[in-house]
Amino acid sequence: MPRLRLDVALTLLVLAALALAPLLGFGANHYLTLFARIMILAAAAVSLSFLVGGAGLASLGHAAAMGVGAYAVAILDAHRLTDITIVLPVAIVAAALFSLLTGAIAIRTEGVNFIMITLAFGQMAFFTASSLAPYGGDDGYTLYDRTEIFGLRLMENRLFFHYLCLGFLLFCWGFCAMLLASRFGRVLRAARENPLRVQAVGFAPYPFRLLAYVIAGTLAGLAGVLFANATEFVAPAYMGWQRSGELIFMVILGGLGRLSGAILGAVLFVLLETWLPNLTTHWKMIFGPLLILAVLFMRGGLIGFLGARRG
Amino acid sequence: MAEALLSVQGLRKHYGGLAVTNDVSLEVLPGEIHALIGPNGAGKTTLIHQITGTVAPDAGRVVFAGTDITRLSLPRRVQAGLARSFQITSIIAGFSVLENVALAAQAQSGSSFGFLRPAAGETVLNDAARNALNEVGLADRAMIIAGALSHGEKRALEIAIALATRPRLLLLDEPLAGAGPEETERLIALLRRLKSRYAILLVEHDMQAVFALADRISVLAEGRIIASGGTTEIRASDEVRAAYLGEEEIPC
Numbered sequence A: 001m002p003r004l005r006l007d008v009a010l011t012l013l014v015l016a017a018l019a020l021a022p023l024l025g026f027g028a029n030h031y032l033t034l035f036a037r038i039m040i041l042a043a044a045a046v047s048l049s050f051l052v053g054g055a056g057l058a059s060l061g062h063a064a065a066m067g068v069g070a071y072a073v074a075i076l077d078a079h080r081l082t083d084i085t086i087v088l089p090v091a092i093v094a095a096a097l098f099s100l101l102t103g104a105i106a107i108r109t110e111g112v113n114f115i116m117i118t119l120a121f122g123q124m125a126f127f128t129a130s131s132l133a134p135y136g137g138d139d140g141y142t143l144y145d146r147t148e149i150f151g152l153r154l155m156e157n158r159l160f161f162h163y164l165c166l167g168f169l170l171f172c173w174g175f176c177a178m179l180l181a182s183r184f185g186r187v188l189r190a191a192r193e194n195p196l197r198v199q200a201v202g203f204a205p206y207p208f209r210l211l212a213y214v215i216a217g218t219l220a221g222l223a224g225v226l227f228a229n230a231t232e233f234v235a236p237a238y239m240g241w242q243r244s245g246e247l248i249f250m251v252i253l254g255g256l257g258r259l260s261g262a263i264l265g266a267v268l269f270v271l272l273e274t275w276l277p278n279l280t281t282h283w284k285m286i287f288g289p290l291l292i293l294a295v296l297f298m299r300g301g302l303i304g305f306l307g308a309r310r311g
Numbered sequence B: 001m002a003e004a005l006l007s008v009q010g011l012r013k014h015y016g017g018l019a020v021t022n023d024v025s026l027e028v029l030p031g032e033i034h035a036l037i038g039p040n041g042a043g044k045t046t047l048i049h050q051i052t053g054t055v056a057p058d059a060g061r062v063v064f065a066g067t068d069i070t071r072l073s074l075p076r077r078v079q080a081g082l083a084r085s086f087q088i089t090s091i092i093a094g095f096s097v098l099e100n101v102a103l104a105a106q107a108q109s110g111s112s113f114g115f116l117r118p119a120a121g122e123t124v125l126n127d128a129a130r131n132a133l134n135e136v137g138l139a140d141r142a143m144i145i146a147g148a149l150s151h152g153e154k155r156a157l158e159i160a161i162a163l164a165t166r167p168r169l170l171l172l173d174e175p176l177a178g179a180g181p182e183e184t185e186r187l188i189a190l191l192r193r194l195k196s197r198y199a200i201l202l203v204e205h206d207m208q209a210v211f212a213l214a215d216r217i218s219v220l221a222e223g224r225i226i227a228s229g230g231t232t233e234i235r236a237s238d239e240v241r242a243a244y245l246g247e248e249e250i251p252c
Ligand SMILES: Nc1ncnc2c1ncn2[C@@H]1O[C@H](COP(=O)(O)OP(=O)(O)O)[C@@H](O)[C@H]1O
Pocket: B015, B020, B038, B039, B040, B041, B042, B043, B044, B045, B046, B047
């Protein structure tokens, strides 16, 4: 009980800070760009935490689903289709379908094989995107316009976009928490711990896992739509294994056992990745080992660390 | 004589050159305890695996309540009314005792593709779970994390989970294994209470328990049923004594 309060309280505090930041002197463009990156990656990390920590499906291809959403924006943009009434359904269907097709195969495997197959599907998506010459190929694609909302250019309003990202992050967190607490989530959590036991009470875990995979992929796809709008740019790197690895890192850094961990992990990750380059040009040589040490010495991530400190 | 609830017909399973199940046929009638005994490595657990569908037999049939279930998956068989406990305790250690049983109740109560309501708040499931926990004497442990139960309590929890699937037949693989003397007493009393309501196929090493509970005993040795009959018959059988020679004495 107290542990739950602490990590949720801390996460709510962070979200409140993000909500107030533009009003308290952090309204400059470079701040808002940073905040958007934090919130969108945090939302994707939450959907991955639902999959890994909740359903026990350690995907190393989660960025691919995010990239599918981003590329939906780019490809439609190239055909001058920028309204949300088209972009959103196309992005949702594309990300869901991609997750359904890859998940249907990946979920038949377990453990390391699952990790390798999701990684392979992610790289397949990466190379497919690289070969899309009309949409920038290797170089990526710069959007003509941000997505319009019923013909209105609301997303170009920096404050509107800020609160849209915050709202989406809150939605992802609440939605995934609701799912994990539901009947559906109970079967997922049980199958993560002991799949044989779950079968022995009469459930085949497969359809539950597949649906979880599709839901997580669809949420990542939506995060991809926001990411494309935030950067006004889409590139194959959005789908690559590095991005997938970063998302996994955020989840583990914050603490695998709780969705809030993904948010805290994403905040810490993006802040470090942003500030370390100011200290030294060799920041990656600090960043890598730092992350590894954090995982080794903070069992259970930030949340586990906080819990251990108290008790 | 009543129609058999479970009928195993000519089951065979080889692991390499080893015939682990060698033309095994047996029946369990409604309301009876059919005990399956035999030395270690005789093939008892492998037989249970084939009846529940975690191991596919090379030949033979498993018929449950008149339906051939040989090709059904484990979850399907459980839905049909077949429940098992495992020789090596299999619970969800990170769940509360109540949630372990509520999960089983959930499989029997509508769709589990429910997304909106918190499952922990569903009184229908919690009530069914509490009933099952009551039966096995674990009601006061409901809110504890299952991993923290004693070994004997975990065995009882496994039985509660099985009961919550609303089975017609219980397959219990050494439910007394590793339980202390007091816990054993309690578990035997529990099995006696369950006896009238469920058909039970009981694999057990504790001969005292077997002779106290069983209506019928089959003896498995090297994959083969070498004797089958009432308790007095089996007690007197020379073949059985031979199979157990050097294993343990059959108590008289
Ligand atoms: N998957 C397997 N592969 C090879 N041999 C196995 C396998 N499972 C069980 N066996 C062998 O089958 C025999 C019967 O095992 P088991 O059914 O566990 O016996 P029991 O439950 O009667 O002690 C043992 O000799 C065991 O080593």
